[in-house]
Amino acid sequence: MSSRKRIVLLGAGLIGREHAALLDRHPEAALIAIADPSDAAAVVAEAFGARHHADYRRMLDEERPDGAIIALPNALHAQAAIACTERGIPCLLEKPIADTLEAAARIVEASERSGVPVLVGHQRRYSPDIAKARQMVAEGALGRLVAVNGMWIADKPDAYFEMAWRRQAGGGPLLINLIHDIDCLRFICGDVEEVMAFASNAVRGFEVEDTASVSLRFKSGALGTLLMSDTAVSPYNWDTAAGQALYFPHQPENAYFLSGTKAALAIPSMDIWRHEPEGGHWQEPLVRRHVTLDGSRAYDNQLAHFLDVIAGRAQPLVSARDAMTTLETIFAIIGSCRERRLMKV
Ligand SMILES: NC(=O)c1ccc[n+]([C@@H]2O[C@H](COP(=O)([O-])OP(=O)(O)OC[C@H]3O[C@@H](n4cnc5c(N)ncnc54)[C@H](O)[C@@H]3O)[C@@H](O)[C@H]2O)c1
Known part of the structure; x- marks a missing residue:
């Protein structure tokens, strides 16, 4: 002890x-x-x-x-x-x-x-799929990263919103949930330079958003899109798809799709698709291989x-300064929703 x-x-x-x-x-x-x-x-x-x-x-x-x-x-x-x-x-x-x-x-x-x-x-960032994806992108396993697609869509129960702060500015799903996806994608793909986004509160009608769509331009030149909702049924969110979260069922699916000039990677299934041998094109079949992980747990x-x-x-691994850049990216998204224009991070 x-x-x-x-x-x-x-x-x-x-x-x-x-x-x-x-x-x-x-x-x-x-x-x-x-x-x-x-x-x-x-x-x-x-x-x-x-x-x-x-x-x-x-x-x-x-x-x-x-x-x-x-x-x-x-x-x-x-x-x-x-x-x-x-x-x-x-x-x-x-x-x-x-x-x-x-x-x-x-x-x-x-x-x-x-x-x-x-x-x-x-x-x-401590989850083996996310750590491995970062390594694969850094090592060029996908070639040059071109297109990134992510989703965080889930249906929260009404009781979740009994805490007033979750209905008010500063407590919405962009800051609570999508911030994880932004941090994850920054970790894997590098920093985001520009964003454009739409938000909606049409279903719950709270001060905060319940749904958003986001376009991203990464500093590397890659482009990305993200879709988020906390009021729609879906297995397309990393929490349930990866089975890493503490209080969600495991629903094996994918939450992120990365495409580069050499290969495509789905996360968290960790299926990588590519031409074998290298140099094929869209009229030739792709080979799917599975990237094995160490089975360790994020938390x-x-x-x-x-x-x-x-x-x-x-x-x-996530310093205050690093996390502030993730927050800046989310605030650029929130600003873009509000002002209906492109925002630089
Ligand atoms: N990393 C993750 O996956 C994850 C998941 C859920 C929540 N969070 C974050 O964790 C934080 C808490 O979220 P939550 O969902 O547990 O919220 P919660 O409302 O369930 O819990 C907050 C607790 O803080 C207590 N509290 C309030 N004021 C206090 C004070 N002055 N001193 C001591 N205690 C006080 C409340 O009584 C409550 O028990 C948020 O920042 C949220 O974004 C992170």
Whole structure:
């Protein structure tokens, strides 16, 4: 027990409880305390044998943990991450890094000035399909990347929207869900330079969007399209398609399609299609091969990486600055929807 890293949790809601379960299972981590003023959080703390606090600053001061996991509503991310850096406590901060670029910049500044790492929870980067796709693109397995297509379409239940912040600006599916796809595609294909997008709230009628379509121009010159909805039935989203998420059924399908001058790759099925031998064209058959993966789990890998960051063995795979670029890309998309024009990132 003594060699375990002592971790605290800020926020024991939907994802916070998953972090608690992951910590509970990890042999090198111990969940020592939870800060969350809700009655439900007291029950969660008791179930995991952790102390319960109402105030996270007091918890950080009293517990002096080795690391903190921040799973609070988006608008509280900056103040909580900065409270950690001020106390020299490395944190794993749930995505999005913040609800505004100004708040994200304050986190970047606090982390870089203090040298205290802030790791942002874009967990898909630790998934073996995403890591392998990035490697394949970098090594030129697809040739020159030309066209990228992605989908995140799922049907959320009405109860999900009982939390008011999920119906208001800053809490919609572009910031909650599509931000994962943007981060993933940045990780695999490189940065996005320009975007054009449409959004609609026609089905739910909330202040935030329920559906969006996005066109992307990557810095590499590749073009991309993304379709997103949280109110339509579909297996075309990475969470259920990859079977990596913590609380979704596994529905094997694809969420991303990458096409280059030499080959096409579907993710997460990891089928690669190409001419064999090289040099064929559209009137000749393609050969489909399957790329095998190591079977590891994204959230487990993320936690293992966070423990390495705490121990000083690794730099954050998703630094605050990197996550701010993902947020800038999402805000360019939101801006394009609102202003109905092309936006530069
Ligand atoms: N990485 C992922 O896959 C993933 C999945 C879901 C959510 N998230 C992110 O995690 C964050 C939390 O999302 P959620 O769906 O768990 O939200 P949630 O509303 O279910 O949980 C938030 C919790 O924070 C608590 N809280 C509110 N104010 C607090 C305060 N001042 N101090 C301490 N606790 C406080 C609430 O009581 C609640 O229990 C969001 O930023 C969201 O974008 C990430």
